[in-house]
Amino acid sequence: MKEMPPILSGSTVAPPDARGRFGAYGGRFVPETLIPALDELEGAWNEARGDPRYREELTELLRTYAGRPTPLFRADRLAKALGLAGRVYLKREDLLHTGAHKLNNTLGQALLAKRMGKRRVIAETGAGQHGVATATVCALLGLECIVYMGTEDVRRQSPNVVRMKLLGAEVRSVDAGSRTLKDAMNEAIRDWVTNVRTTYYCIGSAAGPHPYPVMVRELQKIIGEEIAEQIVDAEGRLPDAVVACVGGGSNAIGALHRFVREPSVTLYGVEAAGHGLESGKHGASLAKGRPGVLHGSRSYVLQTEDGQIAEAHSISAGLDYPGVGPELSHLRDQGRLTVLSATDTEALQAFQTLARSEGILCALESAHAIAALPQVRGALIAVNLSGRGDKDLGTVIEALK
Amino acid sequence: MSRLSEAFSAARAQGRTALVCYAMGGDGDTAALLRAIDAAGADVIELGLPFSDPIADGPVVQAAATRAIAARTTLRDLLSMTSGLRLRAPLVAMGYMNPVESMGSRAFARALREAGLCGAIVPDLPLEEAQPVRDDLAAEGLDLVPLVAPTTPKERAARIARTARGFVYYVSVTGVTGARAALPEDLEARLAELRAVSSVPVAVGFGISRPEQAAALKGKADGVVVGSAVVALHHERGVDAVAGLVRSLRSAL
Numbered sequence: 326m327k328e329m330p331p332i333l334s335g336s337t338v339a340p341p342d343a344r345g346r347f348g349a350y351g352g353r354f355v356p357e358t359l360i361p362a363l364d365e366l367e368g369a370w371n372e373a374r375g376d377p378r379y380r381e382e383l384t385e386l387l388r389t390y391a392g393r394p395t396p397l398f399r400a401d402r403l404a405k406a407l408g409l410a411g412r413v414y415l416k417r418e419d420l421l422h423t424g425a426h427k428l429n430n431t432l433g434q435a436l437l438a439k440r441m442g443k444r445r446v447i448a449e450t451g452a453g454q455h456g457v458a459t460a461t462v463c464a465l466l467g468l469e470c471i472v473y474m475g476t477e478d479v480r481r482q483s484p485n486v487v488r489m490k491l492l493g494a495e496v497r498s499v500d501a502g503s504r505t506l507k508d509a510m511n512e513a514i515r516d517w518v519t520n521v522r523t524t525y526y527c528i529g530s531a532a533g534p535h536p537y538p539v540m541v542r543e544l545q546k547i548i549g550e551e552i553a554e555q556i557v558d559a560e561g562r563l564p565d566a567v568v569a570c571v572g573g574g575s576n577a578i579g580a581l582h583r584f585v586r587e588p589s590v591t592l593y594g595v596e597a598a599g600h601g602l603e604s605g606k607h608g609a610s611l612a613k614g615r616p617g618v619l620h621g622s623r624s625y626v627l628q629t630e631d632g633q634i635a636e637a638h639s640i641s642a643g644l645d646y647p648g649v650g651p652e653l654s655h656l657r658d659q660g661r662l663t664v665l666s667a668t669d670t671e672a673l674q675a676f677q678t679l680a681r682s683e684g685i686l687c688a689l690e691s692a693h694a695i696a697a698l699p700q701v702r703g704a705l706i707a708v709n710l711s712g713r714g715d716k717d718l719g720t721v722i723e724a725l726k
Numbered sequence: 727m728s729r730l731s732e733a734f735s736a737a738r739a740q741g742r743t744a745l746v747c748y749a750m751g752g753d754g755d756t757a758a759l760l761r762a763i764d765a766a767g768a769d770v771i772e773l774g775l776p777f778s779d780p781i782a783d784g785p786v787v788q789a790a791a792t793r794a795i796a797a798r799t800t801l802r803d804l805l806s807m808t809s810g811l812r813l814r815a816p817l818v819a820m821g822y823m824n825p826v827e828s829m830g831s832r833a834f835a836r837a838l839r840e841a842g843l844c845g846a847i848v849p850d851l852p853l854e855e856a857q858p859v860r861d862d863l864a865a866e867g868l869d870l871v872p873l874v875a876p877t878t879p880k881e882r883a884a885r886i887a888r889t890a891r892g893f894v895y896y897v898s899v900t901g902v903t904g905a906r907a908a909l910p911e912d913l914e915a916r917l918a919e920l921r922a923v924s925s926v927p928v929a930v931g932f933g934i935s936r937p938e939q940a941a942a943l944k945g946k947a948d949g950v951v952v953g954s955a956v957v958a959l960h961h962e963r964g965v966d967a968v969a970g971l972v973r974s975l976r977s978a979l
Contacts, residue, residue: 344854354823354850356782358875358900361882501788502778514781519901521877618823618850619779631800632828633778 326558329394330550332384333374333543340655345535345622348658350651353534355514355621362521367536369441374543379436386432390465391422393429393547397555397707402682403695411704414564416552416580418711419687425712426548426576427458427529433544435462438525445469445520448527449513451478451506451572452643452690453485454712455529460494470494473513477504478642485716503636506573506646510620530573531650534621538651545579552707553583565703568593569711570693571611571664572643574650576711585656591663594653595697597639598666606638610649611657611664619648625657640669640720641689643712667696673724676714688712689720728869729816729844730892733769734927734948743944743979744769746929747972748820748953750790752776752799754960757807762965763956764813766972770893770929770949772847773808774957775801775821782822782849784904786954790961801825801834805841818871818892820847831862838868845869845892853886860889869893874920876900876910887924893949896920896930904954906933909942917947937978944979 340347353363373379387393396417404413418426431448438446446468450456456472463470472489476498479486489496502508510533517526531541549567556564567584569577571594584590599607607613610625617626619634627635627647639645656662667675672689675696680686687695691711698708714721727735737744747768749759753776763771776794780787801821808817819838826834826848838846845868851859853872860870869892874883877900887894896917898909910916913930921928930943931951940950952975960968 352855353852354855355852356849356875356897357852357873357886358877358897360852360854360875361877361879501792507779511779511781515784515902518782521900615828618827620781621850623827626824628824628828630828632825633795634824 326394326551326555329388329547330554332380332387332547334550340652341535341539345539347652347655349616350623350654351535351538352623353621354618354623355534356518358518358521363534363536369437370536370540373437373440379440383433383436387429391428391432392420394551395420397552397559399559400683403679406678406682407698409698411706413698414556414707415710416548416707418548418576418709419691419713423458423461424715425454425458425688426545426579427455428461429547429579430529430541430544430575431455431458431462431527434527435466435468438468438527439466441525443523443525445524446527447471447473447513447516447524448529449473449506449509450529451509451645452641452688453478453482453489453716454643457485457488457492459527460489460492463494464492472496473499473509475504475506475508476500478506481720482642482716483719505642507634514620529575531575531578531652532573532620532622532624532648538622541575542578542582542652545575546582548576548579548709549581549583552580556707560705563587563590564705564707565589566591566593566701566706568595568694568697568701568706569709570595570644570690571649571653572608572646572690573648574653576709578650578652580709585661591703592656592661593663593665593697593701595693596664596666597641597644597693598668599638601668602666608637608639608644608646609666610647611653612666622651624651624654625649640672640724641693643688643690644693665697665700667693671696673721676721686714688714689717728892730770730818730869731926733816734893737769738948743947744929744949745976745979746770746772746931746949746951747956748772748774748951749960750774750776750787750794750957751804752794752797753790753957756804757811758965759960759968760808760811760813762969763972764815766969767976768815768972771813771815771817772820772951772953773817773843775804775819775825777822777825780822782902784902784954786958787903790957801829802837805837808843809841816844817842818845818847819843823848823850826859831859835862835866835868839866843868845871847871847895849873853889856889864891871895873897876916880919883920884923887920890924890926893927893929894920894924896928896947897932898930899933901932903932905935909933909939914946937974940975941978950979
């Protein structure tokens, strides 16, 4: 494939409904102060996505700046190393500029911020990939950028902190709660409530209040659309299964959305099992959470019996989150999404297996998807390799000692 | 008329603007704190239900919630404590949506009524999502108090006010809870607009900490809410200091 498929193709069909509901999930659970801003954002987004100039500008940047389309690579040695009978293809989002799929979303949102006349952009980040992707597009478009990041993540993803600063962003450490993505998002929301008139909040996950889950999905669904075209080119048919890791869920919904309407394709989401699903130290919201309200929408949430949000755990900062997007919550309930998980140890093992079999150092997030492959059924499997592993080298070196 | 609305009318009948005070449940001796606030003359008391991720709150209330959760405060324990208090001022719960949803809003409403509370304020439950909780509270004879913000357009504020029971909570500033040096210049005008379209009393809160600030709002709203200042003073200097603040706020109003 030489050219990427058209961006933002098709009309936005339900779900979600007009109130941003995916079945029982989604909606808007935020302070009243933000509701008019969300209305403004929804209006601006609908206008932008229908505007050929916006789509052209975004397409041009995705093509010439970000590097779309990304390759789809047939990973025979990986398949052999894992003892798989079928063929495995890796969708190389790790080759996108800034090293992860996150840029698909931040380019679209930053162009929108500019259209809306908002010069101050804030973001939350866990692994730092969304923070770097936001800092990058703000540098590109000349916008002010402030990134909230938990102190625990600042510690374990320090290369990304340096990157954000070099790109001109201000990184604000958040020393509350579990000091990870959840707490960074709380603080970003508080900033937005305070500075709502001048500030654009660039959410990195397909989560948060409506319209974020649908907007982020629309900007990330290009991943699955490319997978579909590329695998048909290579194999003459759609895959039997598509696999992605699930934290908040932006790479997962991006890779999977194209295939929701294809009954022959099984959709797999791989969550972080951390120290084990029964250990209480994991990030498996879909497997072990209950429906609840976190960060502006209703979805599966890890929580205590009393309704306090639980602390998640994962060796990968990007999966260390006690919630998950509303659309994935809905797909799980419908039985359309098969939920798997991989422990810290299994992810580390898969990280090394991929490195040695194919010469690819992937992000620890993506390593969870690789680790789950022996549980995936099908002769033709596509895996979203959502990011590259440079940011994780410190964690990996420490863990392998 | 609801007990909450009545508390505002009673203050007005005495020529006062009602004083609403907030206390975080489970942060220290809550029973003693609520009794002290009540005895010092608050007209309505908000009982904060601690939540791990309070996105509408500033550092003072966040820290209090963290202490309350660390002390293993549960919603049920808090409510069973308040049920024996027999306060003069009506109590209204202020808490976030997830614990409400976790318990189930019907069970939540029943538990509030059994504990003698008059209603709830849920800052992350806007108009479009509020009806199920409002209905479940109403079925127990309780009020869901909605919030209106500085960013809320006029027409929307009127729609919110129409759904209000007990009172409407006007958020004075864009931002989270906590003391502010100054309040917005258009605050009086916004309050006047809201009072003109609301059939229930309008209380104003967020950012108000000192008697001078309260005095400046006398007669401009039906009630003035002081939260973070009470929480901070209680944590730093104890119940007697809070009683002193409540008395000086009340006399300023």
